[in-house]
Amino acid sequence: MAFEGLSERLQQVMNRIRGKGKVTEADVKEMMREVRLALLEADVNFKVVKDFIKRVSERAVGQEVMKSLTPGQQVIKVVKEELTALMGGEQSKIAVAKKPPTVVMMVGLQGAGKTTTTGKLANLLRKRHNRKPLLVAADVYRPAAIKQLETLGKQLNVPVFSLGEDANPVEIAKQALERAKEEHYDYVLIDTAGRLHIDEALMDELKQMKEAVKPDEIFLVVDAMTGQDAVNVAQSFHEQLGITGVILTKLDGDTRGGAALSIRAVTGAPIKFAGMGEKLDALEPFHPERMASRILGMGDVLTLIEKAQAAVDEEKAKELEQKMRTATFTLDDFLEQLGQVRKLGPLDELIKMLPGANKIKGLSNIQVDEKQIARVEAIIRSMTKEEKMHPEIINASRKRRIAKGSGTTVQDVNRLLKQFDDMKKMMKMMTNMPKGKKKGFRFP
Numbered sequence: 001m002a003f004e005g006l007s008e009r010l011q012q013v014m015n016r017i018r019g020k021g022k023v024t025e026a027d028v029k030e031m032m033r034e035v036r037l038a039l040l041e042a043d044v045n046f047k048v049v050k051d052f053i054k055r056v057s058e059r060a061v062g063q064e065v066m067k068s069l070t071p072g073q074q075v076i077k078v079v080k081e082e083l084t085a086l087m088g089g090e091q092s093k094i095a096v097a098k099k100p101p102t103v104v105m106m107v108g109l110q111g112a113g114k115t116t117t118t119g120k121l122a123n124l125l126r127k128r129h130n131r132k133p134l135l136v137a138a139d140v141y142r143p144a145a146i147k148q149l150e151t152l153g154k155q156l157n158v159p160v161f162s163l164g165e166d167a168n169p170v171e172i173a174k175q176a177l178e179r180a181k182e183e184h185y186d187y188v189l190i191d192t193a194g195r196l197h198i199d200e201a202l203m204d205e206l207k208q209m210k211e212a213v214k215p216d217e218i219f220l221v222v223d224a225m226t227g228q229d230a231v232n233v234a235q236s237f238h239e240q241l242g243i244t245g246v247i248l249t250k251l252d253g254d255t256r257g258g259a260a261l262s263i264r265a266v267t268g269a270p271i272k273f274a275g276m277g278e279k280l281d282a283l284e285p286f287h288p289e290r291m292a293s294r295i296l297g298m299g300d301v302l303t304l305i306e307k308a309q310a311a312v313d314e315e316k317a318k319e320l321e322q323k324m325r326t327a328t329f330t331l332d333d334f335l336e337q338l339g340q341v342r343k344l345g346p347l348d349e350l351i352k353m354l355p356g357a358n359k360i361k362g363l364s365n366i367q368v369d370e371k372q373i374a375r376v377e378a379i380i381r382s383m384t385k386e387e388k389m390h391p392e393i394i395n396a397s398r399k400r401r402i403a404k405g406s407g408t409t410v411q412d413v414n415r416l417l418k419q420f421d422d423m424k425k426m427m428k429m430m431t432n433m434p435k436g437k438k439k440g441f442r443f444p
């Protein structure tokens with residue numbers, strides 16, 4: 001998980017200071033020593049760490065903390081605010097050109113995730129922002145990069161502009177832009193050539209392309225797991241090309257967080273998006289405050305809600321609610337609901353976005369058994385239409401047939417039927433409750 005190591009260390013330190021009714025300078029000093037170590041261990045740039053500690057220390061022994069009634073809490077607030085500032089403060093959004101299309105050059109070294117991220121960005125623009133993107137295959141050097149982008153385009157149903165491997169990348173970009181204007185695309189996302197290392201030829205080509213298409217954004221894609229290497233790469237690209245933003249990929253596997261916490265402070269370029277997995281919907285806008293909140297174990301409910309809004313079909317949700325109210329909720333509906341929940345992404349990642357989830361013993365390293373959910377789905381799919389509508393007709397021989405059909409056991413089938421029954425009973429109770437009481441009902 002992202003930032004796991006750093007998160008744990010910082011939370012231990014914060015827990016010690018949280019409840020304190022009085023915070024002395026010595027307390028702050030002691031705490032800052034540990035925060036410093038935690039940040040260095042997370043591979044944060046040493047100069048960034050030094051500045052950060054200085055700022056937090058000054059504020060923590062200042063009036064705003066010492067005079068407050070809850071100094072422990074105030075110190076934590078200061079740490080959160082400074083972490084947020086370190087990652088750029090406000091969220092930095094993708095540009096919108098006054099006159100479409102908005103042109104985005106995607107640059108980066110090979111293997112950073114540039115091509116995948118270009119596809120993910122097209123997906124995000126289309127699904128969440130209702131925009132019409134054109135993908136442009138201008139990485140003519142990496143074998144199969146063009147094919148890869150075309151495959152992504154097909155999966156996402158987004159058109160890909162390509163002139164093959166022999167064309168000049170600057171020419172490809174120019175022609176793509178013409179096409180986008182003619183066909184009224186909102187965004188042109190150019191997948192440029194990557195290299196193993198930064199070299200002059202690469203930079204020259206990118207500079208020429210920049211000159212030719214006058215991009216509104218130049219996004220550098222870097223692999224968060226490479227830590228300070230990513231920061232150095234960003235610095236070089238920024239000096240030579242002038243990037244407008246960074247997209248950090250593989251944050252899902254980055255337990256340390258050094259790149260995420262240093263890149264903005266070192267280069268001045270904002271992080272605009274973060275890749276959180278291999279799937280095409282695993283790209284999130286980067287919100288410094290929410291990220292700081294996640295690191296300090298305060299959860300990230302806003303991202304959770306946005307994910308739900310993007311994944312859940314509102315019409316269907318209303319329909320389900322109606323069915324629950326009238327207690328006509330069937331196993332088919334249950335199956336459908338499971339499908340919607342699964343669209344949100346891996347459940348253990350979701351749980352970690354809940355505030356305080358880390359404090360509930362065992363929850364932070366819970367392994368949600370995706371196989372168990374798949375089993376439930378298989379069982380329901382093995383039932384006949386009638387069985388799904390009226391589960392009470394499922395007798396012993398039917399249970400055996402269902403278990404066989406779904407590759408499960410009769411116990412599994414029994415367990416599911418019992419759960420479904422309990423759920424229905426609970427729904428009935430809720431719908432029969434007087435209005436005032438229902439309001440107070442909360443899931444634990």
Ligand code: GDP
Nearest residue numbers: 110111112113114115116249250275276277278
């Ligand atoms: P390129 O050479 O920069 O174009 O790199 P690719 O787009 O081909 O990506 C390299 C590898 O990184 C692929 O296996 C991707 O699936 C993987 N990848 C990209 N972004 C992410 C991410 O956010 N998380 C994870 N876990 N893998 C990613």
